[in-house]
Amino acid sequence: xxxxxxxxxxxxxxRYTNLGISLYDLGNVREAKACFKKAIEIKPTSAEALxxxxxxxxxxxxxxxxxxxxQLAIEIDPKYTHAxxxxxxxxxLQGKTELAVLCFRKALNIxxxxxxxxxxxxxxxxxxxxxxxxxxxxxxxxxxAPGCTQARNQINTFxxx
Numbered sequence: 752x753x754x755x756x757x758x759x760x761x762x763x764x765x766r767y768t769n770l771g772i773s774l775y776d777l778g779n780v781r782e783a784k785a786c787f788k789k790a791i792e793i794k795p796t797s798a799e800a801l802x803x804x805x806x807x808x809x810x811x812x813x814x815x816x817x818x819x820x821x822q823l824a825i826e827i828d829p830k831y832t833h834a835x836x837x838x839x840x841x842x843x844l845q846g847k848t849e850l851a852v853l854c855f856r857k858a859l860n861i862x863x864x865x866x867x868x869x870x871x872x873x874x875x876x877x878x879x880x881x882x883x884x885x886x887x888x889x890x891x892x893x894x895x896a897p898g899c900t901q902a903r904n905q906i907n908t909f910x911x912x
Contacts (some may be wrong), residue, residue: 767790768797787807797825798834802821806822809840812844820866838854839851843875848879869902873905
């Protein structure tokens, strides 16, 4: 099988991204970030590598940098629901809850079967005092994934209050 230079570069970028994901999962955030940056250097249009770098930065509470990564990933792939979700999480951490709600809703408009995004939207709506809407989001998450602990815990909190 013969590959051209572009295919090799893309393949290497994917390898660095996959290695970075493995390192991140093992808790080695510093090395994971280096892999994601190398993947981006090889393939600047890798929305996945940008999103993964954003996740790593977010784990270090570097929200502003993470937001930039998520925004670039979304510019490359406007339907990348994971990047939209993570952008919403980062914005909410910065206290920009209404903008976070927009990101979560946009992700759900693309793909409605994402329990994590329904929960994140519920959390944001709850923070805005929209309890009924939040409860509906948690219920949707449970309808999709009956074992969703985050949704179940939040529903139980509503029932207690």
